[in-house]
Amino acid sequence: MLDLKAFQKITYGVYLVSSRCGDILSGCVVNTLTQVTTSPAQVTIAINKQNYTTEIIRKSGRFTAVVLSQSAMMELIGRFGFHCSRDTEKFESFRTRVDESGVPFVCEQASARFSCKVVSSMDAGTHIIFLGEVEAAEVLDSTGPMSYAYYHQIKNGITPPRASVYQPEPAKGYRCRICGYVLDSDTVPDDFVCPICGRGKEHLEKITG
Numbered sequence: 001m002l003d004l005k006a007f008q009k010i011t012y013g014v015y016l017v018s019s020r021c022g023d024i025l026s027g028c029v030v031n032t033l034t035q036v037t038t039s040p041a042q043v044t045i046a047i048n049k050q051n052y053t054t055e056i057i058r059k060s061g062r063f064t065a066v067v068l069s070q071s072a073m074m075e076l077i078g079r080f081g082f083h084c085s086r087d088t089e090k091f092e093s094f095r096t097r098v099d100e101s102g103v104p105f106v107c108e109q110a111s112a113r114f115s116c117k118v119v120s121s122m123d124a125g126t127h128i129i130f131l132g133e134v135e136a137a138e139v140l141d142s143t144g145p146m147s148y149a150y151y152h153q154i155k156n157g158i159t160p161p162r163a164s165v166y167q168p169e170p171a172k173g174y175r176c177r178i179c180g181y182v183l184d185s186d187t188v189p190d191d192f193v194c195p196i197c198g199r200g201k202e203h204l205e206k207i208t209g
């Protein structure tokens, strides 16, 4: 027996992971950051091989992870979690800083950041697990971190196929390109407004299967 519902009992947070190689910046959402040890301070992330951010982390050997606050907007999660850095400038609309090693990170709507040097990696099939040694850590604001359950239950968020914990959704209707909201309908009214991010009909794409 392999009951997929059992996996939904595992708890996570929601994080932005960014990396830089020369002039190329990349970043994506992950829920799979975990602290492994305190001394040395180490964390792991599990990240899909097809994510552009994975390529940039592999090349640069660095990533910076930001813990999203509970107040983080769906527009931020939508930009980093449903678009590819290969063809989308993700950082320009948000307040950013550059860490001690030159990696940019979003410093708004975020509770803490961890700047990491990759010390090891493991092939996990579709994903790679990077073990990062934390070289700098900082509290950014005092609001509580967003849990993965809060993202789903309160923010009505969904998880795209490349995420480690993805479980298939019904393949019909329309998906908001900004925040991932799924409209379970064959038609879209002209005055449609996304209930999650407030964008209009022009931002919907048909789910093809």
Ligand SMILES: Cc1cc2nc3c(=O)[nH]c(=O)nc-3n(C[C@H](O)[C@H](O)[C@H](O)COP(=O)(O)O)c2cc1C
Residues within 6 Å of the ligand: 014, 026, 027, 028, 029, 030, 031, 032, 046, 047, 048, 049, 050, 051, 052, 053, 054, 077, 080, 081, 082, 083, 084, 085, 086, 151, 157, 158, 159, 160, 162, 163, 164, 165
């Ligand atoms: C809530 C949420 C959790 C996610 N968790 C992961 C994850 O743990 N690992 C992963 O590889 N992708 C995860 N993703 C998907 C990536 O963020 C997504 O594929 C992104 O578009 C990749 O961007 P990139 O190609 O610029 O790296 C998650 C997305 C969301 C919205």
